Amino acid sequence: MQIIQMRQQPSPAPSPTVGLRVLRAWLQSGSPLGPLQVMADETGYLFQIPLPGFNPYVVFGPQANRAVLVTQREKLLWRNTDPVTDLLRRGVLVVDGSEHDYYRKLMEPALHPARLPDYAEMMVAQAKRVSDRWQEGEAVDLLVESRKIALLIIFQALFSEDIGEDLPYLWQPILKAIQFISPGAWILWRRIPRPSFTHPLRRLDAYLYSLIARRRAGEPRPDMLQALIDAGLSDEVIRDQMLTMLIAGHDTSTALLAWVFVLLGRHRQVMAELQAEIARDGKSPLLDAVIKEALRLYPPIHIGNRRVAEPLELEEGTIPAGARLFYSIYLTQRDRRIWEAAEEFRPQRFLGGRQTPPFAYVPFGGGPRACIGAAFGQLEARLVLTYLLQHFTFEPVQLEHIYPHMGATLEPHPGVWMRIRRR
């Protein structure tokens, strides 16, 4: 793979062996993250991936992040042409301008930090409900179990729906929706036929439309679905927001929970300290630091996706209008120029109120379009993990072969198998 050098200042040209190193990194890391790191090391904060028909610019680092998220964000569009927009249509994640601001305002109250205490008890109850089914000494896949918990939580919090009984029915359509928006052959062949998605995606839509119809006919509830209905939006636009929230609000939490288990499984001493701290004090500064460090090493949303509307001027060069642009959260948060022992799991780096430089730590993005569910997601992770670590011990079954898979989020693949015992 060739790298296009963007610097206007004289700088070292990519070495002729970079193609080989990219290939080796791909094979070793099992995902495109290895090659991205090689390209970043080779060229600095701006490079281009020159695949035929798909050649996004990639930027990372505090300066570029600030430009993309704040100072030059007016030059960028969130709406792109890809399966994400095909699926989410007019969802708040993929529209721009006043339409975006309008939906976002409608949905913010349900996720406002002042509302969060209302959800706390329910979040713990869902963790209990799922883990009550675990058998003593059984090995469970914490990627799957985390997804169950996160799905129960998001439906209950935002749509006041207990989907416990429907979960088996919804499981496959939701996984198909996630697969639909994950990187795949469509990157090289945009309109590749994808017939296997038609039926499950229709089922998911039908389910969401049935929730909307039931609510319109029934009692109002103080939740996000109600806010959308009361604003007079059409069923179609409400479906778009519900699907956006459902995917963005659970796949991310699932990945975060699963990565925490991977990291704790690989660092048993930290897990022991954590369990002792939770048993002693009920809450745990170390747990907050572990969550932050997991988000640094394995940011569930590892890139932000944009379309350049007007030329974007960065220190390293100008990105032309019309280009696709990724800002890489993953590369930023592993930048050795910023982070000491960047590749290592060191939750202590977040203890004692230590500050990170602005825009060097961006697991929830930044600026006016930062993650709307950031506080919700962090509370959820803290409560679910506290409950599970209080009630169970987790013994890794096999964690050596886990690698970060680039799906809709960065997920530990092929799964996170751990043997559980009640404490």
Ligand code: HEM
């Ligand atoms: C660990 C959990 C989460 C992580 C790491 C995460 C990460 C992110 C990131 C990085 C962005 C910005 C992407 C960009 O700049 O292109 C974002 C946006 C967004 N997130 Fe989250 N998220 C999490 C949880 C949630 C939850 C729980 C919800 C909903 C309840 C949610 C809903 C959204 C939405 C709707 C947007 C788009 C906001 C807009 O464009 O105005 N996320 N998230």
